[in-house]
Amino acid sequence: xxxWARSERLNEFYQRLRRRPPFASFDxxxxxxxxxxHQVEDEFSGIQRNPDETTEAPPDGxxxxxxxxxxxxxxxxxxxxxxxxxxxxxxxNGAIEIVAIQGGTQIDKPLFEKPGxxxxxxxxxxxxxx
Amino acid sequence: MNRIESLQDELQKRFPDSWFRLTAxxxxxxxxxxxxxxxxxxxxxxxxxxxxxxxxxxxxxxxYGEGADELYSDSKEAxxxxxxxxxxxxxxxxxxxxxxxxxxxxxDVTQAQLAQxxxxxxxxxxxxxxxxxxxxxxxxxFIEALDGELEVVARFQDASYIVQTGERTQIEKLSEEESxxxxxxxxxxxxxxxxxxxxxxxxxxxRIAEQxxxxxRILAVASVASAA
Numbered sequence: 001x002x003x004w005a006r007s008e009r010l011n012e013f014y015q016r017l018r019r020r021p022p023f024a025s026f027d028x029x030x031x032x033x034x035x036x037x038h039q040v041e042d043e044f045s046g047i048q049r050n051p052d053e054t055t056e057a058p059p060d061g062x063x064x065x066x067x068x069x070x071x072x073x074x075x076x077x078x079x080x081x082x083x084x085x086x087x088x089x090x091x092x093n094g095a096i097e098i099v100a101i102q103g104g105t106q107i108d109k110p111l112f113e114k115p116g117x118x119x120x121x122x123x124x125x126x127x128x129x130x
Numbered sequence: 131m132n133r134i135e136s137l138q139d140e141l142q143k144r145f146p147d148s149w150f151r152l153t154a155x156x157x158x159x160x161x162x163x164x165x166x167x168x169x170x171x172x173x174x175x176x177x178x179x180x181x182x183x184x185x186x187x188x189x190x191x192x193x194y195g196e197g198a199d200e201l202y203s204d205s206k207e208a209x210x211x212x213x214x215x216x217x218x219x220x221x222x223x224x225x226x227x228x229x230x231x232x233x234x235x236x237x238d239v240t241q242a243q244l245a246q247x248x249x250x251x252x253x254x255x256x257x258x259x260x261x262x263x264x265x266x267x268x269x270x271x272f273i274e275a276l277d278g279e280l281e282v283v284a285r286f287q288d289a290s291y292i293v294q295t296g297e298r299t300q301i302e303k304l305s306e307e308e309s310x311x312x313x314x315x316x317x318x319x320x321x322x323x324x325x326x327x328x329x330x331x332x333x334x335x336x337r338i339a340e341q342x343x344x345x346x347r348i349l350a351v352a353s354v355a356s357a358a
Contacts, residue, residue, distance in 0.1 A: 005235050013194070047227070060227050061227050063195040064197070070155070071156045073156060084176075084197070085193075102165075
């Protein structure tokens, strides 16, 4: 098997995650994201999964899901996790959003968006309520 | 004030024109993130109590969920490194496996293409990119197959030495001006990383560092000419 470049693996991960049926909760969404990312990396990265990833993403060239220790505050109903260059957010309805971060702020539009089981996106949770 | 807040405080005094943003985790014992912008450079510093610092240069969005480029368990070491990264053109350096694949991908070369150039099986190139250590000669072949040139530099506080790689090792002392990192070609993309190997001429370099008892740091610098 010829390992794929990171950008190819990332696109494959986004496609697979997008094809999954909508998730209905934070737990389902986080598990779905982690499963798809690990499967893509197992199949195409040529880099073995490091058991230390339970505490921190090892700097080995492989992509890892966000660890719980990286959670920071966000709007009500959203759980957000900061990694080096990304923020991954999950809404209570299972919606997922991945954005690129530079200098602590979002760059451009989200890299990935998947609505939750009720059709609402993470962005919908950030809309001001009246 | 915790360690990352103290570090931010000190950095703000040294770099008053820079921009800082500290993101606190939900639980204070979890990971804090400090984003720094200094002129056109971005740095990401993360900290987990009691004393684990990760330092990364801003990266592109072609990867997801990667760990920090460099790890430090001492706040002074982390501080010194951050100051250097903010004061020079140097970038934080990921460990060897991530570094080699990044250089290859940055040159738009696949493992299969590189393997063909090296006369190896693709699995061998994959193996090179997964090693935690590499012989200097192997690294040189890897870089040259990407049309780059490998330079090994031994840096000390008061001098730097280029170790000529090849069959016969030579050590050339650089002038003070040449020793400065910005003296490297401005258009060159630089990837640097700390001591890689226990073989070949780098070992001689390390021996020199030990003999002089200077606080030296051995660096291998792969200088790849940027595309026109």
